[in-house]
Amino acid sequence: MQKELELYTDIFEEKIKTIYFGGGTPSVLTIREVSELLETAYSFYKIQPLEITFEANPEDLSLEYLNDLKSLGINRLSMGVQTFDDQLLKSINRNHNAKTARRAYEMARKSGFSNVNLDLIYALPGSTVMSLAEDLSIMNDLQPEHISIYSFTIEPKTVFENWIRKGKITPIAEEEEASQFEQIMDSLTRMGFEHYEISNFAREGKYSEHNKSYWDLTHYLGIGPSAHSFRKEKRWSNPSHNLNYIRSLTENQLPRVMEDREKFSTLNEYIFTSLRTLWGCNLGLIKEQFGLDLLSYKNQETKELITLGYLEVKGDVLYTTKKGKLLADEIASRLMIG
Numbered sequence: 001m002q003k004e005l006e007l008y009t010d011i012f013e014e015k016i017k018t019i020y021f022g023g024g025t026p027s028v029l030t031i032r033e034v035s036e037l038l039e040t041a042y043s044f045y046k047i048q049p050l051e052i053t054f055e056a057n058p059e060d061l062s063l064e065y066l067n068d069l070k071s072l073g074i075n076r077l078s079m080g081v082q083t084f085d086d087q088l089l090k091s092i093n094r095n096h097n098a099k100t101a102r103r104a105y106e107m108a109r110k111s112g113f114s115n116v117n118l119d120l121i122y123a124l125p126g127s128t129v130m131s132l133a134e135d136l137s138i139m140n141d142l143q144p145e146h147i148s149i150y151s152f153t154i155e156p157k158t159v160f161e162n163w164i165r166k167g168k169i170t171p172i173a174e175e176e177e178a179s180q181f182e183q184i185m186d187s188l189t190r191m192g193f194e195h196y197e198i199s200n201f202a203r204e205g206k207y208s209e210h211n212k213s214y215w216d217l218t219h220y221l222g223i224g225p226s227a228h229s230f231r232k233e234k235r236w237s238n239p240s241h242n243l244n245y246i247r248s249l250t251e252n253q254l255p256r257v258m259e260d261r262e263k264f265s266t267l268n269e270y271i272f273t274s275l276r277t278l279w280g281c282n283l284g285l286i287k288e289q290f291g292l293d294l295l296s297y298k299n300q301e302t303k304e305l306i307t308l309g310y311l312e313v314k315g316d317v318l319y320t321t322k323k324g325k326l327l328a329d330e331i332a333s334r335l336m337i338g
Helices: 002-007 031-044 063-071 086-091 098-110 129-142 159-165 174-190 209-215 242-250 265-274 283-290 299-307 328-334
Strands: 016-021 047-056 076-082 116-122 146-151 194-197 200-202 228-231 234-237 311-314 317-320
Touching: 002 031, 002 242, 016 031, 016 209, 031 047, 031 063, 047 209, 063 098, 076 098, 098 116, 116 129, 116 174, 129 174, 146 174, 174 194, 209 265, 265 283, 265 328, 299 311, 299 328
Parallel strands: 016 047, 047 076, 076 116, 116 146
Antiparallel strands: 146 200, 194 200, 228 234, 311 317
């Protein structure tokens, strides 16, 4: 990864405003490894960080480790709590329990982290309105600055798919999943969180600056196996296989694979991501950057979605309503170009 950072020096010249350790389990790294990665980044790039986030599993954390992360300049912690129900944690093969998660959170506060995100998974097999209400109540007691919520999904060729096939677990019905999502929206809004993106809730001014860059098409550089990058209308990704990734770098070659881009790929990505956010889809920006009047081009679709109460227009911005948030991806797909 240090070699990859070095090889990108002449290609990626933008100022770096955020750094994010994530997309895996960075808390398995030693403090020395984290330090060396940061030192390499600082030596090759123009970095003026607003935010450096570090993802962690609760069971990996100790007070000493957290103190060391803080001393390296990491100022935002994201913890994969998932749920505070020990039975549900066990059912999804998590290595921590509720007590471990609470202790890790308390240690993070003791270490001086004043910007903490907690991940919550809903629609878990076996979860109920009551178990979710308990999770949300504990979240309210802990008072994190940010909460990310994700629906439990079954990926092909995983242990969970195998368990479903064998009848070990039963997926939640779509109606129940939608009901739990509405429960989350209502509860967290009452608790004072702002629902600024479909999967993200924040206290005032505590948005994830790094994630916001994905949603407004800011350029970003991904380092490591499976990492994705975006710059000047181009997207590329690294191989997921560690051996292939390492082989390229030992030969002084970037391991990236460029994506084939269709004419309206970037516009469609903007429509898809912006409709998931509090800031909506800026119709003026689309007209200016892509030369397209979206409301006219998709006249029938937008009229129908507005009439059904899924979308609304305020000024020059198209927004997804609360009702529309339940179907955000489907709504965006109807507005795609090409």
